[in-house]
Amino acid sequence: MQLDDYRLLGRSGLRVSPLALGTMTFRVGAGAWGSSDEEARRMVDLYIDRGGNFIDTADFYGQMGQSEVLLGELLKGRRDRLVVSTKYSLTTRPGDPNASGNHRKNMIRSVEDSLRRLGTDYIDLLYLHMWDFNTPVDEILRSFDDLVRQGKVLYIGLSDTPAWQASRMQAIAELRGWTPFCALQIPYSLIERTVERELIPMAREMGLGVSPWAPLGQGLLTGKYTRADLGGGDMDKLGSRKAINAATGKLTARNLDIADRVVEIAGELGCTPAQLALAWTLTHPAVASPVVGVRTPAQLEDNLGALALEISPEQLARLDAASAVPPVFPIDVLHGPARSMMFGNVKLRDRV
Template identity: 70%
Template sequence: MPTQLDHYRLLGRSGLRVSPLCLGTMTFGVGPGAWGSTDEEAARMLDIYVERGGNFVDTADFYGQMGGSERLLGQIVGDRRERLVISTKYSITTSPGDPNAAGNSRRNMVRSVEASLKRMKTDWIDLLYLHMWDFRTPVDEILRAFDDLVSAGKVLYTGLSDTPAWQASRMQAIAEVRGWTQFCALQIQHNLIERTVERELIPMAREMGFGVCPWSPLGGGVLTGKYTSADLSASAGEMMSSRKAINVATGRLTEQNLAIAQVTADVAKEIGCTPAQVALAWLLAHPDVDSPVLGARTPAQLEDNLGALEVTLSDDHLARLDAASAVPKVFPMDMLSGAAETIMTGGVTVEKRA
C-alpha cells in the first residue's frame, strides 16, 4: 500500500504514472453560496496536493458554473502544467437545448475538447474520459474520434466513466483489434456503500486493462460519520440544494449505509484516525484500484483525506469492513465461483497466475 503521494502507480495497462490519490475538482469554480470551494480554497488545495508530490488532477467540462472548474484550473496551475496529469471529461450537456452539445458523439467530443483546452490554457489533455454512456452513439464513432484526437496530440490517453461493463469491454476489444487507441482508465463509483461494481465492472477492468479510479470514495460524505438517522429525510424545498438532500435523493443516505458508516467509525476509533481515512484506506488496499478521486471542499478536508496514506488496516479490520458492506452475489458469478468450479476441474487444483 502506498504511503505518500509520490509513490506513483501505473494507470491501467499504460505507462502513465499517477499518484495513488487523485485530486478531484468538482468543488472548484462552483460559485458563491454553493456547496463548492472558494477560489482561494481551491488554489490552496492544489498547492497542498502538489507540494506533497501529487500529480493527478481530475476535472470535467461540466464541473462548476459554465466550465468553472476547468477555467479555475487554468488560472491556478501556472508553470506546474508539465508535472501534472490532468484528466477531464465530455458527454454531459454544457448548452441546454442544443442536442449536439451533449452525448458521446464525435461532434460533441471534438467541440468539448477544443473548449476544454481553451479554458485550461493548455495544448493537451493528458486523459480524456467519456463522462456518461448515452445509449445512442455508435461505438466505432466514439473509438475513432478518440483515436483521431490522440493522433492529433490534443489527447494523450483515454478512459471511460459511468459506462456498462459489457459496452466497455466490447469497445476495448474493438479498439485492440482495429489498432485504435485503447482505454487505460475506468472512473466509477466505488466505496464501502457502493460495492455492486465488484460484480462485473471491476473484474472487467482487471481483464481488459483499465485502471480503476473510484469517484465518491466517501459515499457523498456518508462514510465520514457526519450523518445520523435524523438526516434520513429531506423536505421538498431542500431537495438538491444541499449535500444531505442529494444523498437522500440518490439513495446514499439509508439506514443500511449508516450502519456501514458506524462500522467504519468503530474501526477508525480503534486505529486512532478518522472514518474518512479508514474508508479511503480500504479502497487503497484494493488490488484493482489505482487512484481514488478525492472530493474535498476545504484544505482541512483534503489534509484529512491525504492522511489515509498513513493508515494501515489489519486483516481483521478489512474483514469487518468487507462483512458489513457485502452485497448479494448475482448470476452467473455466484454459480461459477461455487460448486461449478469443482465440476469443471474434476477436483483438480488449477492455479491461474497473473
C-alpha cells in the same frame, strides 16, 4: 505510501499519484457545497507540494465550465509536470441537441472548449463521462483516436459505462489498432461495492486502471450523518450534500450501519473514518488512484492521511461483512458450487 509513490495507470506507462485531486467543488456557485477560489488554490498547492500529480476535472463541473477555468489559472507555470484529466458527454448548452452525448461532434467541440478553458494545448487523459446508449462505438473510438493522433489528447478513459460496452470497445480498439483505454472512473466505496461484480474484474482483464469517484460514499462514510437525517429528499432543492444524498437514495439505514462500522474501526486505528474509508479502496489491486472530492484544505490534509494507514486482515473482514452486497448472477454461481463441477477434485490456483 506517499503522493509521490506513483503508480502506472492501467496498461499504460503513465505515472499517477495514488490519490487524485478532484475539482468538482470548484466554482459550483455561491451558497452551495463548493470551495472558494482561495480554498481551491490552497488545496492545489498543498496537493502539488506533497508530490501529487493527478488532478481530475470535467467540462460539466462548476458553472459553465468554470472548474476548468479556475484549474487552468491555478496550474499556470507548472502544468506540464501534472496529469490533468477532464471529461465530455454531459450537456453544457441546454437546448442544443448536439452539445451533449458521446458522438464525434460533441467530443471535438468539448475538447476544443476544455483546451481553451484550461489554457493548455493538450489534455493528458480524456474520459467519456457517461454512456448515452445511442452513439455507435466505432464513432466513439475513431474520434478518440483522431484526437490522440492530433496530439490534443494523450490518453483516453471511460466513466460510468456498462462493463460489456467497455470491454467490447477495448477489444475493438486493440483489433483495429486504435488508441486503447487506460482508465475507468466509477463509483467505488464501502457503500457501493456492486462494481466488484463485473466492472472491476473487466477493468483488470482489459488493462484499465480504476480511479474510483465518491470513495467516501458522498460523505456518508465520514460518520457525519445520523438516523435523524433519514427521510425523503427533494431533487429540486439540492443546495447541500445532505439533500443530494437523500434525494438520490444514498442516505439509508443500511449505509448508516456501514458508516457506524467504519467509525468503530477508525477508533481502533486512531484515524478518522474518512481516512479508513479511503484506505479501504486502496486495498483492491485494481484500484490505481481514488479521486478525493474535498471542499477545504483541512479535508484534503485529512484525506492524505489515508496513505499511511494499515488495516489488519481482521478489520478488513469486518468491513467486508458489514458492506457485502446481495448475490448477482452469474458471478456468484461461477464462484460457488459450480467450481466443483468445473474442476472436480483438481486444485487450481486462480490466475492473478
